[in-house]
Amino acid sequence: MTGTFIFNNLYIYLFLALFLLCSGIMGIIYRKTLIGMLISIELIMNGAGLNLVALNRFTSPDNTYGQVFTLFIMGIAAAETAIALGIVILIFRKFGHIEGEKLKEMRD
Amino acid sequence: MNFAEYIFIVIMLVTMIGSLVTVLSGSLIYAMIGLVVTLFGVAGIYIYLNAPFLAMMQILIYVGAITILIAFAIMLAGPMSKRPKEWTTTGKLIASIVVSILSFVVLYKAIIRGLWVSGKVQEFTLTTKDIGRTLLDKLILPFELISLLIVVSIVGAIMLALFSRREK
Numbered sequence: 001m002t003g004t005f006i007f008n009n010l011y012i013y014l015f016l017a018l019f020l021l022c023s024g025i026m027g028i029i030y031r032k033t034l035i036g037m038l039i040s041i042e043l044i045m046n047g048a049g050l051n052l053v054a055l056n057r058f059t060s061p062d063n064t065y066g067q068v069f070t071l072f073i074m075g076i077a078a079a080e081t082a083i084a085l086g087i088v089i090l091i092f093r094k095f096g097h098i099e100g101e102k103l104k105e106m107r108d
Numbered sequence: 109m110n111f112a113e114y115i116f117i118v119i120m121l122v123t124m125i126g127s128l129v130t131v132l133s134g135s136l137i138y139a140m141i142g143l144v145v146t147l148f149g150v151a152g153i154y155i156y157l158n159a160p161f162l163a164m165m166q167i168l169i170y171v172g173a174i175t176i177l178i179a180f181a182i183m184l185a186g187p188m189s190k191r192p193k194e195w196t197t198t199g200k201l202i203a204s205i206v207v208s209i210l211s212f213v214v215l216y217k218a219i220i221r222g223l224w225v226s227g228k229v230q231e232f233t234l235t236t237k238d239i240g241r242t243l244l245d246k247l248i249l250p251f252e253l254i255s256l257l258i259v260v261s262i263v264g265a266i267m268l269a270l271f272s273r274r275e276k
Contacts, residue, residue: 005112020146021211026204026205038178039143042174061232062234064242067159070162071162071239074166075169079262080261083261086265090268
């Protein structure tokens with residue numbers, strides 16, 4: 001379908017990815033707990049992947065590098081989430097809470 | 109406006125509302141459910157971008173794996189009654205809104221001023237087979253490095269859990 005549909009416009013996808021990025025930034029600043037910040041980082045990663053796929057489909061439709069790199073982003077997001085949640089559970093066992101503001105010391 | 113456009117607009121609205129719920133809700137469980145809604149919306153957007161394989165991978169990896177990990181972490185990090193409310197001070201709320209709106213404006217101008225598409229929109233005819241070709245012919249080294257990274261992260265997470273238990 002290559003007519004003048006609303007979903008054949010590149011800018012609407014870029015706008016949606018920008019919306020995801022900005023809400024992710026807002027969540028990182030606004031959230032209190034570490035898990036909330038991690039969820040916001042997932043939003044930012046989704047925005048990046050959406051950007052790559054949209055630019056691949058509209059600016060170079062004869063290869064699939066954008067989609068493959070979105071797959072890489074998904075793998076990196078899975079690894080990062082596993083590590084970060086392990087650290088969060090460790091912080092909860094050590095300090096008894098998971099609030100980012102109250103974590104003043106990293107030693108010991 | 110035909111039927112597909114209406115569905116596209118609904119998917120976009122669902123994605124945006126889901127991301128706002130993810131950011132602004134008071135409880136972590138609600139934030140996680142908002143994240144699930146957002147991820148499903150992005151999967152629908154991928155289908156509109158002629159990438160059905162990516163949509164399936166999005167649902168499998170993000171909704172199936174990462175969200176379940178986050179749910180386990182939320183359940184392990186203290187009972188519901190002891191958990192702090194997510195609402196912080198109003199100064200922080202104002203700061204976050206200002207920062208996000210500023211970055212939105214700057215990047216929006218960058219999007220509008222960039223000449224991304226020239227001419228008519230071309231048809232996208234590549235399928236999952238071509239994704240596999242690209243992945244295993246040209247980008248084989250990053251593919252293997254990703255698998256190494258995942259192994260390292262899994263071993264690291266296990267080591268973190270083990271060391272914390274030994275301290276007790």
